[in-house]
Amino acid sequence: MNDKISNLKAMFSAAVLGTVTMLSTVGAHAATYDITVDPVTIDTGTFVKSGIGYNGASPGPVLRFKEGEDVIINVTNNLKETTSVHWHGLILPFQMDGVPTISYDGIEPGETFTYSFPISQSGTYWFHSHSGFQEPDGAYGAIIIEPEKRDPFRYDREYVVQLTDAHPHAGSRIMRNLKMMPDYYNRQQQTFGDFLDDAEKNGMDATIDDRMAWGDMRMMATDIEDVQGFTALINGKSTDQNWTGIFEPGERIRLRFINSSAMAYYDIRIPGLQMTVVSADGNNVQPVKVDEFRIAVAETYDVIVRPKDNKAFTIFAESMGRSASVRGTLSPQDGMTAEVPEAREPALLTMADMGMNMEGMDHSNMAGMMNMDQSSMDEDTPAMMDMEQSETMEQSETMEMAENSCPMQISRRKNRFMNTVRQRVKSNCA
Secondary structure, eight states: OHHHHHHHHHHHHHHHHHHHHHHHHHHTBOOOEEEEEEEEEEEOSSOEEEEEEETTBSSOOOEEEETTOEEEEEEEEOSSSOBOOEEETOOOOGGGSOOBTTTBOOBOTTOEEEEEEEOOOOEEEEEEOOSTTTTTTTOEEEEEEEOSSOOSSOOSEEEEEEEEEEOSSOHHHHHHHHHHOTTTTOOOOOOHHHHHHHHHHHOHHHHHHHHHHHHHTTOOTTTTOSOOSOEEEETTBOTTTOOEEEOOTTOOEEEEEEEOOSSOOEEEEOTTOOEEEEEETTEEEEEEEESEEEEOTTOEEEEEEOOOSSSOEEEEEEETTSSOEEEEEEESSTTOOOOOOOOOOOOOOOTTTTTOOOTTOOGGGGGGGGOOOOHHHHHHOGGGGGSOHHHHHHHHHHHHHHHHHHHHHHHHHHHHHHHHHHHHHHHHHO
16 A cells, blocks of 8 residues: 555656656747748838838837747848848857847848857847948847746836937938948038037137147037937837827836937936836846937836826937937827927037047147157167168158148148138128
């Protein structure tokens, strides 16, 4: 009798162990994803263009994994060009990183590549093409990884808020134009009227020095954004198309912000709601309450908001250069909207932003930058003493000529500039 009981216990234990083992094996593998890379049409409400997307849309699907799983993702290339998929921010074997010529050769037209890697982290991430300009042309999507253990904060529902800067020009055309003229897309360039206003405010000499300093760097004080003329989108929708997330008053809502832009930084605010930042780039952080935050290219931030009123709230993102903005809406029901804030005035860069202290600086002092003291170099490197004396004298004469000519050249440039200003003023007053 005891032997029968012992055998039954052993059989029961083996069955339970087998069941647990089977469940553990199942739990270690996520469902297999099948993704296609397709030509798509992108309609921003402002313009329509041909682009690239995943599973027939841009942005692509939200991929949801769980920490501890092994994922399998089959990517089929339906384009007429090579493509790739990079899993931004994920820790994985380099062969699965999706960067052509580094981790693999890419995915040729008509081919399917199988990505397989373990998930060893949690949080908000994204994926995108790493081939040519396919990512700014629409090839991007979101990734949510649930943690093995519960998050250290509570929320009732969540939404991905994925930002991008969609431009009517293809990425390859934008690059070609920028190579021809760096300020090709700068639509906020300073005018002659701005110069006169600055001269009246700061003085003519200071204003000329400022303009010449920027000219020496081949830059402008308005060079905050490399490309303007784009339409900002939230989850593929413009302000008029108005992406909307539904909530019940009193709920805690987790908003997973992802900046998938090629260039634009965004300043994010939700008028009437305070945001609690709980995660940055997939990593939980000490919660901090903010009214606004800035999100750079490729960054992710998770925030929690708790709207208590039965009304709509605007999620407002304006580009750092204030050339574009987009709104989405949190609402108790479809069709409700809230006021859209006016975009703020764009700022101007200063020399301090460029890491330079311009206080008391005059262009005539630039000659001093060319005054190199060779004595310490000679002491430390005796081999240089073998140089021909004539060559050394020739270098010294060249340096002296440069020192003497630099202030004269700058002075002549100032005079020419001032004459041009006077002529323009006279012609405007005539």
